[in-house]
Amino acid sequence: MSMLQAITFDLDDTLWDNHGVMARTEEGHYRWLLETLENWLAARQAAPLGLNYAEGLADYLARRQQLVTEVPERRGDFTWLRLRALEAQLEASGLARSTALMWAAAAMNEFHRLRVQVSPHPEVAPLLSTLRQRYRLAAITNGNIHLQRQPLAEYFPVAIAAGELLAPKPDPKPFLTALERLGVAPEQALHVGDSWEEDVLPAQRLGMHAVWVSESGDQALPERVERIAHVRELAELLAWLEKRR
Numbered sequence: 001m002s003m004l005q006a007i008t009f010d011l012d013d014t015l016w017d018n019h020g021v022m023a024r025t026e027e028g029h030y031r032w033l034l035e036t037l038e039n040w041l042a043a044r045q046a047a048p049l050g051l052n053y054a055e056g057l058a059d060y061l062a063r064r065q066q067l068v069t070e071v072p073e074r075r076g077d078f079t080w081l082r083l084r085a086l087e088a089q090l091e092a093s094g095l096a097r098s099t100a101l102m103w104a105a106a107a108m109n110e111f112h113r114l115r116v117q118v119s120p121h122p123e124v125a126p127l128l129s130t131l132r133q134r135y136r137l138a139a140i141t142n143g144n145i146h147l148q149r150q151p152l153a154e155y156f157p158v159a160i161a162a163g164e165l166l167a168p169k170p171d172p173k174p175f176l177t178a179l180e181r182l183g184v185a186p187e188q189a190l191h192v193g194d195s196w197e198e199d200v201l202p203a204q205r206l207g208m209h210a211v212w213v214s215e216s217g218d219q220a221l222p223e224r225v226e227r228i229a230h231v232r233e234l235a236e237l238l239a240w241l242e243k244r245r
């Protein structure tokens, strides 16, 4: 392999397990919104909204799906989708528009507070600490995690939120943006991620090296692609790749 100078990382399900965090965040910020907002209305002797948690949550999801079909270019901008869906739901429930906007924004603030409560695999911080002495590091995520607030932010001088570029992976744009900010050519960079479709294939097609983090997978690996079962195996793989070149 040619001189490797930079490593880009997917975050969700690569550096931490995301499933539980998303479920807690999805339910938690909506429950917070209903409870806090009803208390706020009660304190003003205003009529309660009467939004039912389960039905409201389902309606919130349906509104996001509807927005994706109406505004497809925003399909990867999950923060925008959530904000617009909440604003519309609150307004439809009887709040004045300005009040709906305020409470939707407050709910998204709570969403981001919960969303960054991820627990990176314990091996990750020491790994990144070692790697950054030798490589330039970047994060490329489709998730709407607040990149500056996530616990590994200090290791990633370059951090790309692909949804906000309106070009979620597998679009090549977030990869090209990262490479440009890192100042390296594709063949000098390696991308690490758990998704075959969103991480491995687009990186490989651009000429980057790629490491697929997957416990299983029988498919033949294209050139410049390796598979590891867990990110903790990355350092060993890199040592092997560097020796082989």
Ligand SMILES: [Mg+2]
Residues within 6 Å of the ligand: 010, 011, 012, 013, 014, 193, 194, 195
């Ligand atoms: Mg991922």
